[in-house]
Amino acid sequence: MLVKDYIDDTPSRLLAMLTQTRDDLRQIAQALPEAGVTRIILTGSGTSYHAALTARPFMQRWCGMPVDVYWPFLLNDAALALGSKALVIGISQGGGSLSTFEAMNRARKAGHLTASMAGVAPAVIDRAADFVLTVPCGEEKAGAKTKGYHCTVLNLMLLALALAGQQGLTADEHQQLLARMEETFRHLPELIKAAGEWAMTKARPLLQSADIRLVGPFTLFGTVQEGALKMLETFRCPVSGYEFEEFIHGVYNAFNENATLIMLSPWQDERESRLAEILGGWTKHIYRIGPQVENNALNLSVPFINDEDFSVFEYIIPLQMLCATLPELKGIDPATPKDPFFHQKMKSKQEV
Numbered sequence: 001m002l003v004k005d006y007i008d009d010t011p012s013r014l015l016a017m018l019t020q021t022r023d024d025l026r027q028i029a030q031a032l033p034e035a036g037v038t039r040i041i042l043t044g045s046g047t048s049y050h051a052a053l054t055a056r057p058f059m060q061r062w063c064g065m066p067v068d069v070y071w072p073f074l075l076n077d078a079a080l081a082l083g084s085k086a087l088v089i090g091i092s093q094g095g096g097s098l099s100t101f102e103a104m105n106r107a108r109k110a111g112h113l114t115a116s117m118a119g120v121a122p123a124v125i126d127r128a129a130d131f132v133l134t135v136p137c138g139e140e141k142a143g144a145k146t147k148g149y150h151c152t153v154l155n156l157m158l159l160a161l162a163l164a165g166q167q168g169l170t171a172d173e174h175q176q177l178l179a180r181m182e183e184t185f186r187h188l189p190e191l192i193k194a195a196g197e198w199a200m201t202k203a204r205p206l207l208q209s210a211d212i213r214l215v216g217p218f219t220l221f222g223t224v225q226e227g228a229l230k231m232l233e234t235f236r237c238p239v240s241g242y243e244f245e246e247f248i249h250g251v252y253n254a255f256n257e258n259a260t261l262i263m264l265s266p267w268q269d270e271r272e273s274r275l276a277e278i279l280g281g282w283t284k285h286i287y288r289i290g291p292q293v294e295n296n297a298l299n300l301s302v303p304f305i306n307d308e309d310f311s312v313f314e315y316i317i318p319l320q321m322l323c324a325t326l327p328e329l330k331g332i333d334p335a336t337p338k339d340p341f342f343h344q345k346m347k348s349k350q351e352v
Contacts, residue, residue: 002335003234003324004196006140006147007317011188013137013147014313017154018178018185020136022162028087028115028131029162035113038084039066043075043103044091046229047145048117048152052091054222054312055156062164072103080110089115089133089156093140093148095123096349104128117155119148124350133159142335144233146320149226150313154181177309184310187303191314194302195321202298203287206235207326209260213251214241215275216264219308220315224264227319234323234334248275259283264315265290266306289318 040063042052052069059067070079075088088107090100095118104114105128116129119137126132137151161174206212212231216224221243228241242251252275255261261279265272265288276286288299295301304314327334343349 003142003144003146003320006142007192007320007324008189009138010147010150011185011192013151014154014185014188015182017136017151017158018182022158024131024133025159025162028133028159029166031131032087032113032163033166036085037065037087037113039068039086041075041086041088041107041112042067042069042091042156043072043088044100045072045097047093047149047226048091048097048100050222050226050229051149051152052089052156052222053225055153055160056222057219058157058309059160062160062169064163064167070103072097072099075103075106077106077110080107080112086112087115088112089117090125090128091117091152092123092125093119093145093152094349095120095125096343096351097125098348098350101125101128101350117152119145119151143337143340144230144323144334146230146324149316153312157181180307181310184305184307184313187305188313188317191302191304191317192321195300195318196325198300198302198318199321199325202300203322204326204329205285206260206287206322207329209235209285210237211254211258212237212239212260212262213247213255214239214262214264214319215244215247216241216315217266217269217272218243218245220264220266220312223312223316223319226316227262230319230323233337234327234332235330236327236332236338244272244275252279255279255282257283260285261287262319263288265293266304266311266315268292289315 056067090104092100107114113130115131115133116125117133119135121134135151135155137148140148214224214228224241228239232239291304293299293301
């Protein structure tokens with residue numbers, strides 16, 4: 001139950017982050033204008049990349065500068081030569097991703113500032129950083145990260161607010177944003193409980209699924225991508241995630257009676273309901289998650305806060321709970337990778 005324990009620990013970690021004094025965030029916010037930084041680049045792989053995708057819209061709104069997300073292999077010399085001086089933030093949950101480390105070194109060589117964002121300290125990626133922005137999520141030994149994902153998203157959002165404070169965000173506005181975050185975080189234990197019950201009852205037939213697709217609106221694209229990765233890691237069967245418009249542009253063709261669809265439905269949407277109706281004629285395995293979906297034999301219909309900025313912290317919970325509970329019924333430990341020594345064999349990660 002290690003993954004479930006980390007999910008249970010998540011709300012208190014997020015709430016604690018809201019009240020912590022963060023000199024590291026304040027210092028970097030003060031340093032960027034003096035250094036001539038006019039854009040931010042986020043880079044990382046897997047869960048770290050998805051955390052960046054998830055936080056990007058909020059950061060874009062409050063940082064006062066462009067925010068881009070790159071996989072490390074795409075952040076090459078040519079990409080780094082484009083545009084003005086950037087702050088390149090390397091993200092690695094375990095802190096040892098060598099591809100992220102190398103991308104940060106390339107950024108430094110190109111004259112950009114760098115920051116590291118790892119869930120441990122010290123971390124390998126800290127060696128390539130001008131600023132260290134450790135994610136205060138606490139220990140997470142499971143291979144499939146859950147708590148670290150949430151806390152990384154919040155760490156990026158808090159950095160955005162620190163930057164916004166340098167550009168005129170008032171104390172009242174800052175407190176209002178924190179209050180909205182707090183409301184969402186305090187609701188998470190209730191959602192964790194409901195999602196756990198759903199996973200072990202209505203969603204239990206997912207154990208037999210061998211082809212799973214996740215779909216959600218553009219506002220939850222990072223959530224969909226992370227949910228697909230978590231399910232792939234722990235269910236150990238093909239799982240893929242799509243934004244709604246991308247899904248209906250061809251992917252639906254692969255559906256048949258054996259396919260499974262999980263839909264994130266934060267609001268009532270006629271086209272989404274139409275898609276569920278059409279595909280419902282091809283497969284019986286359609287699960288919808290949201291506050292207004294039909295309370296039938298498969299769906300998770302429970303209250304969500306549904307804050308326009310912070311619902312990303314909610315909709316990943318049911319997907320994480322599937323990963324924390326169902327694999328064990330198949331004899332799979334979701335906390336342990338299929339090959340615990342895979343990255344050592346591939347020389348893709350390094351420990352301090």
